[in-house]
Amino acid sequence: MPRYAFRLNGRPVSAESWDAAQPLLYVLRNTFGLHGPKFGCGLGQCGACTVLVDGRATRSCTTPVSRAEGRAVTTLEGLGTPEQPSTLQAAFIAEQAAQCGYCTNGMIMTATSLLARNPRPTLEQVKEGLSGNLCRCGTHTRILSAVMRASGA
Amino acid sequence: MDALTLLSRRDVLKAGGGFVVAFAFGAALPRVAFAQAPTLSGAPPTGKPIDNSEVDSFIVMHADGTATVYMGKVDVGTGLRTAVAQLVAEELGMSAERITVIDGDTGICPDQGGTGGSTGLTRGGTEVRQAAATAHQMLLALGAARLNRPVVELMATDGEVRPIAGGAGVGFGALVGGRRFEMKVDPKAPLRPAAGYRVVGTPVPRPDVADKCTGRLTYVTDLTVPNMLHARVIRPPAVGATLTSVDEGSLRGIPDVRVVRVQSFLAVVSKDEWAAVRAAAALKATWTEARTLPGSSGLEQWTRTGAVERDQEVLNRGDVTAAIARASTRLSATYFWPYQGHASLGPSCAVADVRADGSSTIWSAAQGGPPLRATLAKVFGLPVEKMRIVFLEGSGSYGTNGSDHVAADAVLLSKTIGQPVRVQWMRADEHAWDPKGPQQLLELHAGLDAGGRIVAWDTQMWLSTNAPGTRALLAADAAGLTQEHGNGAGAMTQNGDPPYQAENVRVTAHWLKEAPLQMSNLRAPGKIANVFAVEGFTDELAAAAGVDPLAFRLSRLTDPRAIEVLTRTAEAFGWQARPSPNPRARQGSLLVGQGIAYMRYKQAENYVAMAMEVAVNPTTGVIAVRRVTCAHDCGIIVNPDGLRNQIEGCIVQTLSRALHEEVTFDRSRVTSVDWVGYPILTFPEAPAVRVVMINRPELPILGAGEAATAPVAAALANAVFDATGVRLRTVPFTPVRVKAALTQPRPAAATA
Ligand code: FES
Ligand code: FES
Numbered sequence: 001m002p003r004y005a006f007r008l009n010g011r012p013v014s015a016e017s018w019d020a021a022q023p024l025l026y027v028l029r030n031t032f033g034l035h036g037p038k039f040g041c042g043l044g045q046c047g048a049c050t051v052l053v054d055g056r057a058t059r060s061c062t063t064p065v066s067r068a069e070g071r072a073v074t075t076l077e078g079l080g081t082p083e084q085p086s087t088l089q090a091a092f093i094a095e096q097a098a099q100c101g102y103c104t105n106g107m108i109m110t111a112t113s114l115l116a117r118n119p120r121p122t123l124e125q126v127k128e129g130l131s132g133n134l135c136r137c138g139t140h141t142r143i144l145s146a147v148m149r150a151s152g153a
Numbered sequence: 154m155d156a157l158t159l160l161s162r163r164d165v166l167k168a169g170g171g172f173v174v175a176f177a178f179g180a181a182l183p184r185v186a187f188a189q190a191p192t193l194s195g196a197p198p199t200g201k202p203i204d205n206s207e208v209d210s211f212i213v214m215h216a217d218g219t220a221t222v223y224m225g226k227v228d229v230g231t232g233l234r235t236a237v238a239q240l241v242a243e244e245l246g247m248s249a250e251r252i253t254v255i256d257g258d259t260g261i262c263p264d265q266g267g268t269g270g271s272t273g274l275t276r277g278g279t280e281v282r283q284a285a286a287t288a289h290q291m292l293l294a295l296g297a298a299r300l301n302r303p304v305v306e307l308m309a310t311d312g313e314v315r316p317i318a319g320g321a322g323v324g325f326g327a328l329v330g331g332r333r334f335e336m337k338v339d340p341k342a343p344l345r346p347a348a349g350y351r352v353v354g355t356p357v358p359r360p361d362v363a364d365k366c367t368g369r370l371t372y373v374t375d376l377t378v379p380n381m382l383h384a385r386v387i388r389p390p391a392v393g394a395t396l397t398s399v400d401e402g403s404l405r406g407i408p409d410v411r412v413v414r415v416q417s418f419l420a421v422v423s424k425d426e427w428a429a430v431r432a433a434a435a436l437k438a439t440w441t442e443a444r445t446l447p448g449s450s451g452l453e454q455w456t457r458t459g460a461v462e463r464d465q466e467v468l469n470r471g472d473v474t475a476a477i478a479r480a481s482t483r484l485s486a487t488y489f490w491p492y493q494g495h496a497s498l499g500p501s502c503a504v505a506d507v508r509a510d511g512s513s514t515i516w517s518a519a520q521g522g523p524p525l526r527a528t529l530a531k532v533f534g535l536p537v538e539k540m541r542i543v544f545l546e547g548s549g550s551y552g553t554n555g556s557d558h559v560a561a562d563a564v565l566l567s568k569t570i571g572q573p574v575r576v577q578w579m580r581a582d583e584h585a586w587d588p589k590g591p592q593q594l595l596e597l598h599a600g601l602d603a604g605g606r607i608v609a610w611d612t613q614m615w616l617s618t619n620a621p622g623t624r625a626l627l628a629a630d631a632a633g634l635t636q637e638h639g640n641g642a643g644a645m646t647q648n649g650d651p652p653y654q655a656e657n658v659r660v661t662a663h664w665l666k667e668a669p670l671q672m673s674n675l676r677a678p679g680k681i682a683n684v685f686a687v688e689g690f691t692d693e694l695a696a697a698a699g700v701d702p703l704a705f706r707l708s709r710l711t712d713p714r715a716i717e718v719l720t721r722t723a724e725a726f727g728w729q730a731r732p733s734p735n736p737r738a739r740q741g742s743l744l745v746g747q748g749i750a751y752m753r754y755k756q757a758e759n760y761v762a763m764a765m766e767v768a769v770n771p772t773t774g775v776i777a778v779r780r781v782t783c784a785h786d787c788g789i790i791v792n793p794d795g796l797r798n799q800i801e802g803c804i805v806q807t808l809s810r811a812l813h814e815e816v817t818f819d820r821s822r823v824t825s826v827d828w829v830g831y832p833i834l835t836f837p838e839a840p841a842v843r844v845v846m847i848n849r850p851e852l853p854i855l856g857a858g859e860a861a862t863a864p865v866a867a868a869l870a871n872a873v874f875d876a877t878g879v880r881l882r883t884v885p886f887t888p889v890r891v892k893a894a895l896t897q898p899r900p901a902a903a904t905a
Pocket of ligand 2: 138
């Protein structure tokens, strides 16, 4: 079976896949047991599966594992832990910005990528930046507050 | 513990530690330990009862002074576990952070029925609280014996029993740790007086949030058990179609997949999830034609003209017909609410392990574990006493989404192939097959006298009958198994009458024989559409009378709590007192307006008022909701931050339903099967939300997971009317519909 080598949360790894088109999401969840990224739609429509590939928010449900070859992939687990959360994770926790939390991965990963490019976004820019991420529980208000808090606003 | 092994929570508890899951993680990465219950420090006594009459069923006090609470109600992202921990902490006299709550495991939790209708805290929480109040008495008694002082000289606080006068106390852990309370729940055990509350009423953070923000929480989708196979179910292309043939050759090239067919139930299983996904998409199968649905495009007409099974007089006060005839102003209007889905962000998922000896374990996110267990056992012929449903959180559900069906899929597959099976639906499965909130048609008539008093109000509603019995499971029907064919959506007629003074009031429900699609309870069943109609129509009456909508409502209310939520909303919002429509609506290219709505949930519970400011673009038909203000009175507040989170969620989710959502279907199938076909609110549309919470510590607990949804659509429609002079009576308020309404201005209501 072909193997794909990449960096995952800072460490070199490799994964086998019988299908080069297998979405990275399944490899992360099932081969590496990283359940931060979630299956929401598999269609690139909701953002629940978002990871960082070379620092950029990327939908792992529509990214073939072969495209991860040689890249650096970061998942929600790679950002921090409850004991040592990243700035954004800490802001989400402080704002209690989750209900079911199924979308939370996508929100934090997308916002991490957003803040890396634009550390002091306006509220409108954050809304625009998260426009491709869906939340069914209606946690929008808090998610926005959390991202603004992390940006120091 | 083996890699890739997750024991049931009870087994983990037996093993004595936190909730430890080790994953095979490749040599390069460390093994990750997940602690779901970080404060859990000891195994519960073996053979813990689950009988609702026993304190030990609900509460286990550990030797280190931490406690575990077992409840039958489940937390689906609502913060229920945290709120219940607070109730117990208050009664026992300890901190909520030292309490871990385990919910919805039928093997170890008392049966408190399903979770829904905002009863989690009201019924579930109250029962657990009474167990805690009973335990409190026992703690005092044990402390008295240990300290050799009478109970009246002692208090239980900060996790210990100590003399009120001061002096050394003894910790709860030392008093009972590791042993059972061995006492019945005493319904008369005194509750702590609200005046002294230290934990209830404080914003205790939810421990699950940190886990959710770091990928540590084990959702049902994340569960792996030994020998587990992944499955995908291939549903028929049309509702009611049967399977005629399957071409397994179409799976060539996909490794390790197996087709499982039980009559018309068709699935693929594999060790490899992606192989199952690929196979489900590739598998060629032929099905019969089926054209049994009415189609969504003519659904309003179908609802109005469909065969009625029975008429129900929900309410009849005075003589409506005579009063309407005498009224000086008469108005009529028709409101329609379409089919809507739960549209959970993640498709439903379950894992089932059905053993040859008839024992079974099902891991599920379903809100109704105990009733689901009874149904699954009966339908699949499994002994109910050997079936255990273990709740694990899933994507938020807001009622009965696809979780029951997917559990049935998993049970049928596991039973058929003799291995544990994980089934996760695909996006289209959830959108097409989750049971849905049904359509509602309401026709309203009212009469005002010369002084503007409401002398008559008549609500006629058409809705599909709640057929008795349990909801039919897709897998069981497909597999040809015998089962009940109930089809219910919940208490649909509540809030069909106005909450205002009106002399003659009648509410009639016309129950249709048929339902277009399978129904279920969707958040605040019936109430959202009913309040949309009643409060929209109230606004029409105010406009007809030329009166400020707020003043119109206030002058017809006497309940001080109702008046308070309205006035507090108006104050916080900055309500402009004047009749609608807004004479100065135009701001540049936009039309701006304000709207208000009020309701008391189920006419018996929470009081909620809501005001909104909208800007309507008449060129595009797009409604922008700029800000929402809501005052909310649900009696005593257990956790203000949790409550605020629920209220905010209710508001934003229902805005989504009012602005965007409609399940579409043709004669054969649901056609809105992804987020393009069934769009929901996006971030650029998210309004600023301001919540005013009124706390009444002396009053009983009421749930708050639904009430604030009910006035949303009405406040929105009322604001659009204020901005544009056009009344929207059909949801969703899509740009196309709004534009059409704006280009054909109609009178505010049909006046006769
Ligand atoms: S799961 Fe990838 S975008 Fe929805
Ligand atoms: S918190 Fe449930 S989908 Fe966002």
